[in-house]
Amino acid sequence: MFCVGGAYALSTIQSEIPRLLGMSQQSSFAPFASACFGLSFGLGTCASVLSTLGARATAASGTAIWGLTLIGTGHALAMSNFVGILIAVAAGGIGVGYTYLSVIVLVGQGFPHRPLARSAIGPLGFSAGAGACIRSCSYFSFSSMDQQSLGHLVRLPGYISLLVALCTMIALPSDRAQVTGSPDSEQNVAIPRRAFRTLLFFNALPGMTAFAGILPLANLYSEPDHQDTALNLPLLLVALALGGVLAQPLQGWLGARASFFVLFTLRGAMLLRLAQYPSGLQATITLVSILFAHGMGFGILPGLIKRHHSQPAAFARSYGSVLMAWGVAGVAGALLCAFSTSSKENLTTLCSVMGVITLVCGGTVQLLSFGNILC
Template sequence: MAPSSDPSALLSSPPLPVALASFATMFSVGTVYVLSTLQVELPRLLGVAHSWSFAPFGAASLGLSVGVSTCTSMLSKDGPHTVAGKGTILWGLAVASTGFFLSRLSYLGILVSLLVGGVGVGWTYLAIIVTIGHSFPDQPLARSAIGPLGFSSGTAACIQLGPLLNFDVLSAEDLGRIIIHGGVAFIAIGTATALLLSGIKVEVKTRNDMKQASPSLSLSALLFFNALPGMIAFSALQPLAHYYKISDSLSKSFPALPSLMLALAAGGILAPAVSSFLGVRLTFGLLFYLRGLLLVILSQAANPGMALVASLAILFAHGTGFSILPGLVKAQIQSPSQFPYAYGRILVAWGAAGVAATILNGLLVS
C-alpha cells in the first residue's frame, strides 16, 4: 500500500470505539482541571502557605507544555492511539503517586508527580485531537465536542466527590488513599484504550517534512491570552467558589461547581455553529476580547450571581476557543502532514497560560 500523504491518516477507524476511547481518555486527563479540589486542602494537611497551594496546577501545566511539544515524534513512531493510551497511563501513575506523597506529607513529591503527569496530559490531548480529526472528517460536532465533553465530565465528577466524601475533614492518609484509587482507574482506562484500538492501523510518514511547519507566533500569543482567563479560573476553582459564595447562589439539588462544567461542554458543542455563523477567525478574535472583559468583571464581582455568570461565560468561551483552534491551525499550514507538529507547538502556550495563571493567583492571594 502506498504511504499516505498525511502522517496520521487512519486506515481503519471504527467510529464508536474511537469516540468512546477518546471520551474516556479525555475524561481521565481532564481531571487536571480539578486540582484546586486538592490544592484547597493543602494548607490544612501540609501547612503549605495559601499562595503556594496553587503550585500543583502550575507544575501540571508546565508538564503539559513539555508533553504537547514532544508528542509529535511519538505520533510518528507509535501512532495516536498508542500515544493516547501511554499519556493516560502516565497521568494515572502521576495521580496515584500524588496520593502516595500526600499520605507521606511530601509536598515536593506531589509537585514532581504532577509535573510528570502533565506530560501525559499533553501526549493524550494532542493524540486524541489528531485521532478524532481523521476519524470524523465530516462530523464537525464530534470533532469539537469530544474534548470539552471529556474534560468537563471528568472535572465535574471529581468536584462532586469532594462534598460527597467530605474531603475537608479527611486526613492526608485517607485523602491520599482516595486519590490513589483514582489514579488506578485512569491507568485502567489508558490500558483499555490501547487494547481496544490496537487493531486500528496508522500510516505515518517517517521523513522530516513534518518539521517544516512554522506555527504562527501570533497564533501562539493569541492562544495564550485566550486560555489565560480559563486557566486562572481552573487553577483557583474551589477558592473562587468559596470567596464569591457561588455555591450559595444555586440550590443544593443543582451543585454550583459541577454546573459550571456544563458551560465548558456547551462551548465545545456549540463551537461549530458559532464559528460557522461568525467565521473562525472572527469568533476566535471576539473570544479574545470577551474573555479579557469577563476576567475583569469576575475580579470586580460584587455578588455571587455576577461571579457565577462571569465564570459560566469564561468557561463557555474556553471550550469554544479550544474547539475551533484546530481549524485555525489547519488554515495556516501547507499540508495536513504538518498539523501535529504545528498544533503541538502552538499548544505549548496552553501550558504556559496555566503556569502564568498559577503565578497570578499566588500573587493575588499573597
C-alpha cells in the same frame, strides 16, 4: 479525555494542602503550575512520540502516565511529601499532553468529515472529568479527611486510568502508519505558528487562571459553606462543554476572527464588571463566560491549524507546538492565583487588569495581523 480531565480539578487537592501539610495558601498553587509545565513539555514532544508509536499507543501511554501520577500523588500526599507531589503532577502533565493531542488526531482520523467531533471532544472530556472530581470533593468531604484517607482516595482514579489505558490498546486498531509522513515546510508555517501561540495563550489565560484555583476563588464570592461551592461548580462546567459543541456553528456563522473578537470582548466586559460590582451572581456569570469561551477557543483552533497542513504528521507537529502556550498560560494562571486569593481586594485588581488585557486582545484580533490567520 474524561480520565485526564481531572487535571483541571487539581484545586480539589490543592485547597487541602495548607491544612494537611501546614503550608501557605500561595504555595498550594504550585502543583497546578508544575502540572502545566509538564503539559507544555508533553505537547511539545508528543509529535515525535506519535510518529514512533501512533496515536492509539500514545493516547494509551498518556492515560497510563496520568494514572501513575494519581497513584504517586496519593502516596506522596499520605507521606506529607510536597516535593513528591510536584514531581508526580509534572509527569502527569506530560501524560495529559500526550493524551490530548493524540485523541485529537485519532478523532480526526476516525471522523475526517465531522469537524464537530474534533472540536468538541476536548471540552466535553475535560468538563466531565473536572466536574466529576469537584463533585467528589463534596461527596467524600475532602475537608474532613486526613492525609492517609485523602491519599488513598486520590489513588483510586489512578487505577481506573490504568485500566482505561489498557482497554484503549485492546479496543482500538493500530494506526501507526497514518501519522507518519514529512511535515510541511517550516518556512510556510513558522509565522502562523507564532501567531497561533500568542492567540492561544491569551485566549486560555482567563480559563487557566480560573482552573488553577477554582475552589478558593469561588469561595471568596460565596458563603463560607465549602460544600455548596463544590456542589454548584460541576453544573457551571457544562459551559466548558457547550463552548466546544457550539464552536463550529458559531465559527460558521460569524467567522473565526469575529468569533474570537466576541469571546475576548465578552470575557473582558464580565471581568471588569466583576471588579466594579463584586457579588456571587456576577462571579457566576463571569465564570460561565470564561468557561464557555475557553471551550470554544479550543474548539475552533484545531480546524484553523488543520487548514495549513495536508498531512496528519504535519498537523500534529504544528498543533502540538502551538498548544505549548496552553501550559504556559496555566503556569501564569497559577502565579496570578497565588497573588490574588489572599484577599478579595487583590482579586478585584486581578479582574481589572485581566479584563483590560482581554479587551485589548479582542481589539487586536479584530484590527491587526491576527486577521491573516483567522480569515
